[in-house]
Amino acid sequence: MKAFRGVRALLGLAWRLDRARFTRVALLMVARYLAAPLIALGLAWFVDAALGGDTSRAVLVGVVLAALVVIDLSFEHFAHLSYYELGELAHRTLNEDLFALANERASLERREQADYADKLQLAREGLESTLFAVESVLQFCGLLIQITITTYLLAAQDLVLILLPVLAFALVAASQFAHRARQRAEESGAQYTRQANHLLELATFSSSTLLELQMLGLQDAIIARQREAWDRATAIRWRGQLTAALIQCGGQLVFISGYAGAILLILWEVASGRATVGVFVLVLALTVQMGGQVVAVVDLLTELQRFGVTLDRMDWLRQQGAANCAPAQPSAPAGGIRLEGVTFQYPGRDTPAVRDITVDIPAGAVVALVGENGAGKSTLVKLLCGMYTPTAGRIVYSDGTEVTPASGNEGIRDRVSCMFQDFARLQLSVLDSVGVGDVRDQGPHQVSAALAAAGATDLEESLPNGLSTVLGTRYVPGLELSGGQWQKIALARALMRSRAELVALDEPAAALDAAGEHALFERFTETARQTTGREGITLFVSHRFSTVRMADYILVLEGGRITQAGRHEDLMRTGSVYADLYRLQARAYT
């Protein structure tokens, strides 16, 4: 059962995280959960003593009773100080597990599919309730102890009453069904929630999206769409919860009839003079508690089950396209890269994005990749960077090492440095946002050098707090950058690995003007050519032919295939697509 899985996993985790805290919590919780049945016992003694005229005994019992009431009331409060701390530690740890899962297990092509992305988001959201799950698991264990004691005390009055907790299984079963109904609703409502959140974020997460909404006068239209998505999500959620509540009421019906039977039984004995008023008060208090306890256990079970689902989702994520990490290859002398019949088809698509690409890229070359939108340029860059596994064919370095995600971190990925077209805008300090390009060597000196190589020296000079300036405004009012400035940051990040054998840049200067882009590439190629012993390949995607023509080697991609390859002059002579496109652009200058 998912809930019990959750219980075991959480208790194990809490114990491993901090034994001292766990022990303290356990003692406080046991005392707190023993108090309630003992209060019932105390009330019975109190009533019998008072009715029997033994005032001093009644007062004495009252004093103990008062202490039990206080324990019942306050020990959980004292326990919560420690178990919240445990929960916060667990939340931290589980999120870190998720980092590893999301980034080191599944292949990128799997990661990018909708079902994976959804499950990952749900798992993340689920982890937000870790704190409450830790709380729930402790309360759950406490309640189990409480129910055991209560059952024992009831059985001591009349053996038949032992059936009462058994009836509670009706509640548990109902809770299972109810939970499933809720979960189904949650999943079918997920996409509406996603859209509602997206639209809300447009208006509240960034001043540049907000600017567009203001310019277009979109308030009513966007709010209406947001409202519609939100209301749909609410309606689905409501239906799921209503179904769940009705199922739970059905379970209650069974339990309540048992409860009524127990009360009648004891009343019968009181009426027949076989039981004292004290005994009745005891049974009444215990059975009332029993109802509450069972309901609480069921609620907690649901809570834990929900968390169990989150843990299941994490397991599911763990199993998706587990990258079977090949043993790390020793780093060999730098050389060229060969593509042999490389084909790649996105999962769930009918046609390959790139097909049957065979080409040799010589060491030390500056390579330009050109083609029209949708020709497969970005896909090819990602393949070269080892982000996807080719559906067919292979990409090999001169030493025979293959480039796939399975090559592992120690293998290929250290030899390649990439800048993607839709690069991440990491809102960290400049030192980190650029420095993560090479986390083994991210000193201020290296970061400055990379910024300089990316043509961002002026940006660096304008930083209010130097390299520790935080970019973006996600958690502090940091420095907002323009699209072009972000591009430079991403480029600098890619240039951190100065010894990479392949630096692949997907439209690294789209936001610069043509002159700026040209100057940037001039610097690249100069560095590439002049640095003695640097055999690295620089590959870039650009739409600007004034830049492209500088490359040693130009690859023309059309419909996923390489249709032409060679130097600018050669390609111009053949009078091909390349020449066509080149002249189209040159027209602007003639």
Place this chain on the structure above:
Amino acid sequence: MGAALAKVTGRARDRWRTWTRLAALLPQAGSPLVALSALVAVICGLLPITFIVSMGYVLNELTSSPATGAAEALRSVATALGLALGAFALQQFLAPLQALLSDLIGRRLDGAGIAGVMSSAIRAPLATTEQQDTITRLTTTTVNFLYAGLTAGRGAAALLPMASRYLDLVAAVVVIGVTISWPVALLLGLAAMVVRFARRGSLGRFSQLWSGFRGERQKIFYLQSIGIDDDSAKEMRALHLAPWLTDRHTRDSQAYLDPLWQGRRKIYFGPFIGYSIFGWVVAVLAFAAIAWQTSGRAEVLGLAVAVQAVLVPLRFGAHFPDSDTETQYGLQAANDLADLHRDLTGPAGQAGRKRLTLTAPPTIRFEDVSFAYPGSGRTVLSGLDLTLRSGTSTAVVGINGAGKTTLVKQLCGLYPPSAGRITVEGLDLKEIARDDWRRHVAVILQDFVQYETTLRDNVFFGAPGYPLDEDALADAIDRAAARGIVDDLPNGLDTILSPAYEGGVGLSGGQWQRLALARALYAVNMGARLLVLDEPTAQLDVRSEAAFFDRFLHLTEGLTTLVISHRFSTVRRAGSIAVLSGGRVTEYGGHDELIDSGGTYAEMFRLQADRFTGEDA
């Protein structure tokens, strides 16, 4: 003395005001729903005491009546017994229903709250929303909505279960007053309220501590986003960042948790030892009073009722899991929302009121316009003079940071100039009603938004002020060369443009750019007469770009156009070209004219042209 009293009453009034602010939200959830919930709350509040009293009555009858046989005795109390058991059963049934209703109320109120925030944010003056801390506050306020946090709506919804608890207390105190004595009842009631207030006070202090760590939590949350969100997935892999991120996350988390834990212990440990002792003393007194009051008098009813009823006030100091946290943070969220609305609305500027209807493309003049971003003191435009002549296109070129984007914002009327004025057909732009002007402007920003909505909406958003016109929409799509995109989609115009939705499809950068163009052209079809293009082809490939500019003249026909671009292929097609430098126009004229004059423009152009016109042109 008087001052102290005023302070206390002042604080009480503040507290009352925040509570009523929360309660005032409730009607937005819909009266029938709220009325039903209130009814359920009242019933839930009265059921426990109904059970205790009727059960006490049953017990009393059974023990005091002459023994006529157990069956007979039970039959005589059947009504009271039925009432007791019914009350118990109803309690069990209503509990999940109450939670369910609260959830629905919370969702509805949050929906309304979200609409309010979005509306305030979109209507707020740009000078406000471009301040970085405004965005930060907007984000922090809305994050709650996104991740089912403790929102104002949920807080308001939790008022109803909380009311049930108070009703239960009042009922129990009354019963104790009747069965034991009024002084004891009042003492218990008072003690219950004292402990409750102390607890809520601690909760208030803690919630302050908690919100003080907001920045730290957001940073950690952001680190988690890097590790988990889609947009950094490639970098996480390519750079092998998981171990680095884990280490950073651990360190930052611990740096946040250590002081949090310390503060939490300070608030919740010492004082609560005190409350516990106080509670124990009151409980001892209560039990002693019951013992003396009833001892030896064989008053079964009073005793049986009292021992159960007395537990209600004694337990009133406990944490209410269904309402305490929700209301506390809900109060805070409601206050934050109110503050945010106030700050976004800001001092009401003199909004323009003049109506404007353009049938022909307007002439727009920037007359000695200067502009400095508020607060920064950085002058972006100084003494700018520029005329966008009716029906012509003007290109603006200049190095990055020359103020081109600011020019666009000014032209759209989102920032009034610090000095000088902008006129539309002779009318000062400041005096024109904002919505009227907006209808006449079609704009594509460089960082245009990719809406995760249907394709139809993505285009329709160009002119949301008019009802949807399918023909105009189809025409805009055709003219933007985006028909092919539509035809390839599984649900055509109804396809949601993100693969994260059922039947949704993601688009490439170039495809998005075409849609952005379609959006602007739709606005033109719906009556916009000024077209503003900020880097309209940055993401198009060569062929599409060339095709776009071959159509440029056709597309801008009958419009006043302002185009900002790095690309000379774009710029040279414009009727006139303005070179922006140092916040003013330094060169102005047609392409050939500027080339002949040999200024900055000519230099920039030649530099670029030489790269093409080498050996093979």
